Each structure stands twice: as structure tokens, then as C-alpha cells.
Amino acid sequence: MCNQASGAVHDGGTVLQVHEVGGDIVLHRGPARRARAGRTKVRTARALVLLLLIAAGQYAISALGDGTFPDAATVRPIGADEKEIKTVVDMKLRSCASEHVPIPVNCPQRSTTAPRVHRAKWAIRGFPIDGMRVVWRGTRAFVSGTAIMTINYLTPNGTGDNLDKTRFSAEVRWHEGSLTEEDVDLLPYRDLGPILKRDFELTKAAAKEAIDEAFDLCTRSTTSPMAPICPRAEDTPLLDGVKWELNKSRVFNEAMNNDYEFGLVLVTGSYSVMAWSQDDRLVYTQLGTYRATLVRVANGIARVLQIQHLP
Structure with a gap:
């Protein structure tokens, strides 16, 4: 059988017409197409090298910003805990x-x-x-x-x-x-991003119970000012042998705020305490606004770290 084929090679590809084919026909890529593929590979390789250089430069800047401390996270070692x-x-x-x-x-x-x-x-x-x-x-x-x-x-x-x-x-x-x-x-401290604590929040009931206990401990003091964690005003006198009494009718109207960076609960409210002499004379009254700093210790239990008198 007679095999007849005709066609041409162009930049856009090969155009081929075949008539009465018997046997195998093998087509080879034209020279122009091979050259274009080669140029594409070279451009791709250059682009990859450029991206790697940029990435390496950025890592060097971030990891060695001050010579000791990285500014951004990098991949941790395998198995690191x-x-x-x-x-x-x-x-x-x-x-x-x-x-x-x-x-x-x-x-x-x-x-x-x-x-x-x-x-x-x-x-x-x-x-x-x-x-x-x-x-x-x-x-x-x-x-x-x-x-x-x-x-x-x-x-x-x-x-x-x-x-x-x-x-x-x-x-x-x-x-x-x-x-x-x-x-x-x-x-020395270096900021790696915001610290956000999660396991510290308290219920209002837990905070109120802890503050009540703290004020009760404060009023057991026999000196003025009261114990260091208790509130004291600028005019609180230095006295010995006094008896403190908490005004139970004080208005609380507490407000609670969370300090997420340090894991603290801040409570503000009103208070009033009175110091009496040993012969039951009122010698000093301290009242105003307090701010209590609380921390959660375990199972939602609150502990008062300090109570401050606010001017």
C-alpha cells in the first residue's frame, strides 16, 4: 500500500495531512517548539532561585534582627516538645x-x-x-x-x-x-506577640466570696494601717491597739474587669471600715472606693492579692 503524507511545521505547531496510511508514523517536535520549551525551563529555574534568595533574606532579617532574638516563628526541630x-x-x-x-x-x-x-x-x-x-x-x-x-x-x-x-x-x-x-x-524581655491567658476568669460569686474573706482578715488587724494587702488611705493614722470594724451596710456595686495579659481579675467597689480604741471610742473611719486584684488558683477558687484604696 502507498503511504502518503503532507504537512508543514510552524511556530504554532505541526500541521499534517495523511492519506492511505499503512504502518507506523513517528512525529518529532519541531526545532522552534524545542527551543521555546528550553527557554521556559530556564525562566522557571531562574524564578525559583530568586524566590529562594528572597525567602533566605527575609529569614535572616527576622531571625537575626537583634543578633540574639528572632522576630518570627520558624520551623521547630523534629521531636521538639x-x-x-x-x-x-x-x-x-x-x-x-x-x-x-x-x-x-x-x-x-x-x-x-x-x-x-x-x-x-x-x-x-x-x-x-x-x-x-x-x-x-x-x-x-x-x-x-x-x-x-x-x-x-x-x-x-x-x-x-x-x-x-x-x-x-x-x-x-x-x-x-x-x-x-x-x-x-x-x-531581657522581648515582645514575641500579645500574651493571651485563658484559664483565669472568675464568676462574680467567687470574686465576692474572696473579697469578703479578705476584708474579714483585714479587720482582724490590731494596728492602723491594716495588714499590707489591705486598703490604706493617705490620711490613715499610725495607731496601735485598735479594733477594726467593717461596715456591713456598705454599698458594693462592684465592677469586674479581666486583665488577659497577666491573668488577673480586677474588682472595684465601695467600702467603709472603722477603727475603735480599746475603750470603745471611734478614732478613725476609712471609706471610699477600693480595687481588689484577684487571681484564680484552682477549680475556680479566687484569691485576693491586694486591695487598694483609690483616691
Whole structure:
């Protein structure tokens, strides 16, 4: 049988007419099309290289912004346990809480209102792990978070109590196996993004019960001012041997607000307390607006950290 074929090759492709075909016909790509495919591959390769260079530059800028601390999250190492990272940072903070000075070295807490104190005692309130942020640079994890720490101390004028809202940062050197405090370095605070605590909110009933208990403890004081966590006004006198009485008819009209960064509940309301002498003479009345700072400790139970008298 006679095989007849005719056609032509153009930039747009091959045009082929076939008549009375018997056997195999093999078509080959025309030279123009092969050249165009080659140019396309080259352009694609160049584009990929450019994208990789841009990405590498952005990573270098973000990860090495200040030479020590990354500005954005990178991929964490395979097997890295962020829960363990947070736990070991929490252990480091609790070691700082065992310090007995108002401004401990290599720790985040500060009590500048108590420069000369004796027998200082720090304590962590609430949960620093809640809301903690972790970012990675290679095998190092960088952490930021917030904690509430209180300090109780003695001074030549009596006892004192301060509350410190602490922001902290740390670097953790990750390696396989158990981490210890030796793998953690506390750093000057660096903002890795907003801290949002979740497990701290209180019901109004729980807050009111805790505030009532705190005022009852305050009125057990036998001196004026009352105990350090209790409210005191600018004109509160220095008295010994007094009996405090809480005005039960005080108007509460409390307002509750949540501090999501530090995990605190703030309650404001009205109060009135009276100091009586040992022979039952009224010697002082303290009244006005208070602000109570509360923290959730466990199972929705509230604890009052301090009650302030607001001017």
C-alpha cells in the first residue's frame, strides 16, 4: 500500500495531512517548539532561585534582627516538645521566686518600692505557662510570657507587701532527652506577640466570696494601717491597739474587669471600715472606693492579692 503524507511545521505547531496510511508514523517536535520549551525551563529555574534568595533574606532579617532574638516563628526541630519547653521555663521562674532580695540578679521580677528590706519572700501567683509563646531558631527555643509575683518583707517600719506584674523572656537550648534549668537562660524581655491567658476568669460569686474573706482578715488587724494587702488611705493614722470594724451596710456595686495579659481579675467597689480604741471610742473611719486584684488558683477558687484604696 502507498503511504502518503503532507504537512508543514510552524511556530504554532505541526500541521499534517495523511492519506492511505499503512504502518507506523513517528512525529518529532519541531526545532522552534524545542527551543521555546528550553527557554521556559530556564525562566522557571531562574524564578525559583530568586524566590529562594528572597525567602533566605527575609529569614535572616527576622531571625537575626537583634543578633540574639528572632522576630518570627520558624520551623521547630523534629521531636521538639513545646510543653516540656514551657515546663522547664516555669521551673526557672520558680527558682527566681526563691530569692530573698527585692531585685534578684538574672531574674525578671523587680520590687523598686522596697529598696531596703529584710527577710524578703517572693511567690508566684497564677500560672506563667498560660499564654506563653514559643518561637524557634534552629535547635533553640525563644520564649516570652507573663507572671504575677508577690513579695512580702520586713522593714524598720514594719511589714510590707508588693505585687509585681512581670514580663519575662528566655532562651532554651533544645536537645533530645530531659531538659533542666541549666538549659534555660533568662533574657531581657522581648515582645514575641500579645500574651493571651485563658484559664483565669472568675464568676462574680467567687470574686465576692474572696473579697469578703479578705476584708474579714483585714479587720482582724490590731494596728492602723491594716495588714499590707489591705486598703490604706493617705490620711490613715499610725495607731496601735485598735479594733477594726467593717461596715456591713456598705454599698458594693462592684465592677469586674479581666486583665488577659497577666491573668488577673480586677474588682472595684465601695467600702467603709472603722477603727475603735480599746475603750470603745471611734478614732478613725476609712471609706471610699477600693480595687481588689484577684487571681484564680484552682477549680475556680479566687484569691485576693491586694486591695487598694483609690483616691
